[in-house]
Amino acid sequence: MKRLQISDHIILLAGVFFMVTPVVLAFLTSTHDAVTIYRTGLQYSIGDQGLSAYGTVLTRAGGFTKEVNGMVMLKNSLILGFGFAIGKIVISMLAAYAIVYFRFPMASFCFWVIFCTLLLPLEVRILPSYEIVQKLGMVNTYSGLIVPLIASATGTFFFRQFFLSVPDELLEAARIDGAGPWKFFIDILVPISKTMIAAIFIIMFVYGWNQYLWPTLITTDESFFTLVRGIKQILQVWVGAQIPDYDQAMALAILAMLPPVVIVVVFQSWFIKGLVESDK
Amino acid sequence: MATITLDTVRKVYAGNVEAVKGVSIDIADGEFIVLVGPSGCGKSTLLRMVAGLEEITTGDIRIGERVVNNIDPADRDIAMVFQNYALYPHMSVYNNLAYGLKNRGMNKAEIDRRVKEAAGILEIGEYLDRKPRALSGGQRQRVAMGRAIVREPAAFLFDEPLSNLDAKLRVQMRVEIKRLQRALGTTSVYVTHDQLEAMTLADRLVVLNGGNIEQIGAPIEVYDNPASTFVASFIGSPAMNLLEVKANGGGLELVSGTGLSGANVKGRDGYTVGIRPEHMEVVDGAAAGEGITLEVTVNVLEPVGAESFIYASFEEGGPEIVVRVSSHAVHPAGEKLTLKVAPEHVHYFDAETGRRID
Amino acid sequence: MWRACPGNRKARHVVRGEAMKKVQFNTPAVPYLLLFPQLAIVAVFFLWPAAEAVRSSFYLEDPFGFGSTFVGFDNFVDTVTSTNYGRVARFTGVFTFLVTILSLGAALLLAVKADKVLRGASSYKTLLMWVYAVAPPVAGLIGILLFDQHVGPIVKFVALLGWHLQIGVDYYDTAFAMIVASVWKQIPVNFIFFLSGLQSISKSVQEAASIDCRSGFRRFWTVTFPLLAPTGFFLLIINITYAMFDTFGIIDVVLKTEPGNNPVTLVYKVYLDGFRGNDLGGSSAQSVLLMIVVFILTIIQFRLIERRVHYT
Structure with a gap:
């Protein structure tokens, strides 16, 4: 038994090594200056430069781009993450509430229309989506960035499933207590969905924050760049540079992953519950 | 109100x-x-x-x-x-x-x-x-x-x-x-x-x-x-014993043919007889008097404390009935018992519809 | 009993499309009001673009913007018969297969071990799952650093073994880097699902198995694995979808946005032809072909999820 346990730990530690090392290396490297990195390769210790690359990335416009610094990108990432998560939760809770708790003629038609959005990821309809957003004049706007991403119905299905698992008697008791549709939603359903809302918020925030392709297309004005979108900019500077700013690139990578990683780790149990129960 | x-x-x-x-x-x-x-x-x-x-x-x-x-x-x-x-x-x-x-x-x-x-x-x-x-x-x-x-x-x-x-x-x-x-x-x-x-x-x-x-x-x-x-x-636990019976001359017998000592009081060819477990009395030999007498063999005695229940049948593989007896009664499996039911405690039901016959 | 895998109830409802509440509100206008925002967004940003993709796949766009001509299935025929498309499709297939198998296998191994150990289980769990939150392009960026020609430790390491790894130059080396980064990014999701699947297998079943079967290895294959299979099938589809679509960020970064002669996936080609090549019809035809693939995958997914009901 004991020997088995040791081999289990070795396998797990190997897995942890594979998952953690790349990011640790990225962080350590970001604390050295670009020339040192270029000469001696990736670094395995904390360097003299400390966290100054982060300061540079956050405050100095023109590190990679000409108009925008890391703070602005951080702000845009937060807007995208929060905007997407909140928008999606509000819209999908309302829709799921209608589908589960109301009897109306078009119910199953509406349900299938929303359902079919699960069939096609944004990536396969990217070109026409871009053209439509362009036609609507929403390029380089926050709404153009956020709203089309909400079109997929994952959140609606999540809440629909949750609402279906709420005991019927709760609505019955509330009706006997004189609660109408709006009162029931606000007084009962939203409060009892709190943990579910938190779980889906984490997943959606991470999803929104990590968007890459869509922001790449929709934001050409640098003042709308997100941190993840900024990576594309690094690459364009990188190609053709003599000594790429490895340190700043890694600092940006760490900055871009830090907020979602912190949220996922801190709210781990909610996040896992949300992920496993929402299926997507 | x-x-x-x-x-x-x-x-x-x-x-x-x-x-x-x-x-x-x-x-x-x-x-x-x-x-x-x-x-x-x-x-x-x-x-x-x-x-x-x-x-x-x-x-x-x-x-x-x-x-x-x-x-x-x-x-x-x-x-x-x-x-x-x-x-x-x-x-x-x-x-x-x-x-x-x-x-x-x-x-x-x-x-x-x-x-x-x-x-x-x-x-x-x-x-x-x-x-x-x-x-x-x-x-x-x-x-x-x-x-x-x-x-x-x-x-x-x-x-x-x-x-x-x-x-x-x-x-x-x-x-x-x-x-x-x-x-x-x-x-x-x-x-x-x-x-x-x-x-x-x-x-x-x-x-x-x-x-x-x-x-x-x-x-x-x-x-x-x-x-x-x-x-x-x-209604009632254990449930009322229900026995399908048919007329045999003026008397009654189980559907399987086992005779019951009791008169066909309803004048029909067949019906269902119902007897509650607590309304059967263990008696010595074939006691005379009105009502129905049952001859059964004990299968299991189940003591529950305040009372005991006997599970007994008329013949091997035949219908089983439940009888309530006092908690200290001793009736080993295989014992032959004679049970007596007073006439006012026998219920009669139509065999087809299940409705009560009065 | 236990839940073999979460979410099966949803699938049942989804497939039948029923609302299951015994009592519902009857107020006529309210549900439409509640549904309006969702339906409006779906109509404008989903149905319209999807229809547009299908429509333009049958048209040839004039390169100078003077209208378009209906060409029937020409775009599809051109797409499917072009040697480049075949090459990309083959690569996508191999890439998807490898990413799926490797990330599922590694995650299953780690989940089984993490489920077994008593000490440090929650630390392992945290350390193995947090990469979920890393954006694919960030994974790609760290990847190209590790595989960098000048500074990458992996390049230096394999050089000792006589392999001169050159990403961005050598087709297979680039593919290798893409696969490693994609697997790295996908292990956490699989790990989380496998672990929660394992933990939902009832203790008494495992105890019964340990009485019936002495060999731990045999026990895994005959009891645990079959009970985990529904989760596995479900993850298989999720992983295929991931490898085909969500790896876009990784691929774009590994290629440093300059594909040249390097391997790309079908989705990347849709993007290249549409935005760089200005081949609207061809790109749309490829989109429609991909839509069909996704459609089939989704149908299989719901079929499989329906079957999972047996295990609850």
Whole structure:
């Protein structure tokens, strides 16, 4: 038994090594200056430069781009993450509430229309989506960035499933207590969905924050760049540079992953519950 | 306080499933009515129609003088206690009780008075600040009752409120519900599948089967004079022994041919005879007198403490009957017994329809 | 009993499309009001673009913007018969297969071990799952650093073994880097699902198995694995979808946005032809072909999820 346990730990530690090392290396490297990195390769210790690359990335416009610094990108990432998560939760809770708790003629038609959005990821309809957003004049706007991403119905299905698992008697008791549709939603359903809302918020925030392709297309004005979108900019500077700013690139990578990683780790149990129960 | 009248109420679900087939009941003011029957008999549907949670296909329901068919549950002046309690999990006990009153726009002082009063009656005063999940099953049950009481409604509706409790608590709450209902004098309709609960609580029982009423009556009346083999086997535990018999000359015999010493008093070719376990007496030899005498062999003796039950059969592989005997009787398996049943304790039912023959 | 895998109830409802509540509100206008925002967004940003993709796949766009001509299935025929498309499709297939198998296998191994160990289980769990939150392009960026020609430790390490790894130059080396980064990014999701699947297998079943079967390895294959299979099938589809679509960020970064002669996936080609090549019809035809693939995958997914019901 004991020997088995040791081999289990070795396998797990190997897995942890594979998952953690790349990011640790990225962080350590970001604390050295670009020339040192270029000469001696990736670094395995904390360097003299400390966290100054982060300061540079956050405050100095023109590190990679000409108009925008890391703070602005951080702000845009937060807007995208929060905007997407909140928008999606509000819209999908309302829709799921209608589908589960109301009897109306078009119910199953509406349900299938929303359902079919699960069939096609944004990536396969990217070109026409871009053209439509362009036609609507929403390029380089926050709404153009956020709203089309909400079109997929994952959140609606999540809440629909949750609402279906709420005991019927709760609505019955509330009706006997004189609660109408709006009162029931606000007084009962939203409060009892709190943990579910938190779980889906984490997943959606991470999803929104990590968007890459869509922001790449929709934001050409640098003042709308997100941190993840900024990576594309690094690459364009990188190609053709003599000594790429490895340190700043890694600092940006760490900055871009830090907020979602912190949220996922801190709210781990909610996040896992949300992920496993929402299926997507 | 009000009377409740059900007038040929029917419920037909999509797909033409008829759950309730034209039921009429008149419930007096302050009466405690128990709807009892196996699952799927329509008892819950009937209760939910009274509550306004199910639509009525045809027929009328009146609470007091008012036809409530199309009236919203909140406006029917009823309160309901659910099997899973349906407490609002995010609200304190106090707010659980107060929610319905707030929605009616009652003033705060009156709400407070009523909540405190109900909490006092139910002895949940010290839990008013807690959330339901911090309460035990019995306490939740009390809160659910409290939510009904504060409304001071015309009627209480109970949907199997005790089935989520353990056996001991169930007995305790059963007594309490009865006491409370007597004290408040509120008309109550109570649904259960547990015949013991039904017997102990009801002023009148309504035995339902397949969407029809089998029998309505006071518990002891239903027990003593079951209207059908269904009621006979459903009410009472262990159930009444039912034996199919046929006429043999002037006497009776089992369908298998084993003779019974007893006269064919009903003058028919065949019928079903019902005998409760407690109405058979172990006697020495073939005692004379009226009634039926049974010759059986003991299979198993089952002592339960206050009494014992003998499981015995007439012949190998034949029908088995249950006999109640005193707890200290000793009857080893294989022993041959003679059982005597007094004529007033023999019930007769039509073999085809199962209805009682008087 | 236990839940073999979460979410099966949803699938059942989804497939039948039923609302299951015994009691519902009957207020006529309210549900439409509640549904309006969702339906409006779906109509404008989903249905319209999807229809547009299908429409333009049958048209040839004039390169100078002077309208378009209906060409029937020409775009599809051109797409399918072009040698480049075949090459990309083959690469996508191999890439998807490898990413799926490797990330599922590694995650299953780690989940089984993490479920078994008593000490440090929650630390392992945290350390193995947090990469979920890393954006694919960030994974790609760290990847190209590790595989960098000048500074990358992996390049230096494999050089010792005589392999001169050159990403961006050598087709297979680039593919290798893409696969490693994609697997790295996908292990956490699989790990989380496998672990929760394992933890939902009832203790008494495992105890019964340990009485019936002495060999731990055999026990895994005959009891645990079959009970985990529904989760596995479900993850298989999720992983295929991931490898085909969500790896876009990784691929774009590994290629440093300059594909040249390097391997790309079908989705990347849709993007290249549409935005760089200005071949609207061809790109749309490829989109429609991909839509069909996704459609089939989704149908299989719901079929499989329906079957999982047996295990609850």
